[in-house]
Amino acid sequence: MLIKKSKIFLTVLLTCLLLGNTFGSVTVKAAENSSGQEAQLAETMAKSKEYKAFWFSYYDYDAYRAKYKKRNASTFKKYFTQVVKKGKSLGMNCVIVHVRPFGDAMYKSKYFPWSKCISGKQGKNPGYDPLKIMTSVAHANGMKIEAWINPYRVAAGSTNYNKLSSKNPARKWHKNKKTRRNVLAYKGSLYYNPAKAQVRKLIVNGVKEIVQNYDVDGIHMDDYFYPAFNSSNVNSAFDAKEYRASTMGKHKSSIVAFRRQQVNTLVKAIHSAVKATKPNVTFGISPAGNIDNLTSRYSYYVDINKWLNSSDYVDYICPQIYWGFKHPYAKFDRVTKRWMKAAKSKKVKVYIGIAVYRAGHNTGAGSRERREWKSDANVLKKQVQYGRKKGCDGFAFFDYQDLKSRTSAKAVKRLKKVLK
Structure with a gap:
């Protein structure tokens, strides 16, 4: 009897030990699964907060005009709804719409003429307000929208003022001898003169008008600042006359410092105007991606280090790292790393501009980069992953047409996997 009881006891003991191991294994696996789910949830939440924008450029309006023979509020709304839904399907949460590409407007403005990109002729009313429609459609689909302006560009590839609308302030200023230098012709194009206070006031008022009248989430400015000069004319071309007449010129300060000051003054004034009008609206700039070019004495004249480390100029910087x-x-990784290092104060968010337009194309500098863009379907995906690794705050993709093109389709499909 004692022997039987001992056998029963041993059987029960072994069973309990086996069950205990099983329970322990289940507990560990449950904990592991829970940890994995939490990590996945955290990643999903981080992706939902991450800035994931795409540019809708002025030639995307041309595509609309080419697609619809009957162009009105209804067809434009239909077209832009497709734009937003395409972006949403890829995991985007913001659209950056071009509203002033050439000193004009994609909205009803008291400062700038209607854009030829929407109506076919500068100054001609298209019969509806594209920006009003775009903000409504974006928000109805849970997407943010930013209004994108080119600050100084008036006309590209032409210096003929007669081609501008009669209501264009650039044309009006050119007719008057006292204001003629508010607009400058250089290398076959027309620019507003950054050194003129009247010009700055016009640009700032144009921004205020957008923020006051439209429910935009941000104002976005790109890299069209000063044109590029060469070593022989850097001190004599463009706004050199204004420089020589200025306090800085009279004290023999560098013309490079003078030009940076003009851009800084405008940028700071825009930021102040936006915040004074609607504090929740953001103001960001997308400069060229190469910091050495931005800080050179021959082009742009942007004080990028000041902007990155101050809360007085911009809310975000989005360098166009299109390599x-x-x-x-x-190299994409080296340039990205350098930008993240430059933004050491963390006062300004850093988004990375990514070149979707290169994906699938035989493009780039040298055979290795051309092969990379042409053949590596993971190139866009890897750029996002690298940017996240380095702590960037989000991404902007150039541009809408290429997000839906056949040439970039494979790369965009892989990109979608890391954005959704």
Whole structure:
């Protein structure tokens, strides 16, 4: 009897030990699964907060005009709804719409003429307000919208003022001898003169008008600042006359410092105007991606280090890092790393501008980069992953047409997997 009881006890003991191991294993696996789910949830939440924008450029309006023979509020709303839904399907949460590409307007403005990109002729009313429709459609689909302006560009590839609308302030200023230098012709194009207070006031008022009258989430400015000069004319061309007449010129300060000051003055004034009008609206700039070019004495004249480390100029910087990992000297990873290091104060968010338009194309500097863009369907995906690794706050993709093109389709499909 004692032997039987001992056998029963051993059987029960072994069973309990086995069950205990099983319970322990289940507990560990449950904990592991829970930890994995939490990590996945955290990643999903981080992706939902991440800035994931795409540019809707002025030639995307041309595509609308080409697609619809009957152009009115209804067809434009239909077209832009397709734009927003395409962006949403890829995991985007913001659209950056071009509203002033050439000193004109994609909205009803008291400062700038209607854009030829929407109506076919500068100054001609298209019969509806594109920006009003775009803000309504974007928000109805749970997407933010930013209004994108080119600050100084008046006309590209032409210096003929007669081609401008009679209501264009650039044309009006040119007719008057006292204001003629508010607009400058240089290398076959027309620019507003950054050194003129009247010009700055016009641009700031144009921004205020957008923020006051439209439910935009942000104002976005791109890299069209000063044109590029060469070593022989850097001190004599463009706004050199204003420089020589200025206090800085009279004290023999650098013309480079003078030009940076003009851009800084405008940028700071825009930021102040936006915040004074609607504090929740953001103001960001998308400069060229190469910091050495931005800080050179021959082009742009933007004080990028000041902007990155101050809360008085911009809310975000979105450098256009439009190169691959195989670029001979401006490798995507090296340039990205340099930008993140430059933004050491963390006062300004850093988004990375990514070149969807290169994906699938035989483009780039040197055979290795061309091969990368042409053949590596993971190139866009890898750029996002690298940017996240380095702590950037989000991304902007150039541009809408290429997000839906057949040429970039494979790369965009892989990109979608890391954005959704």
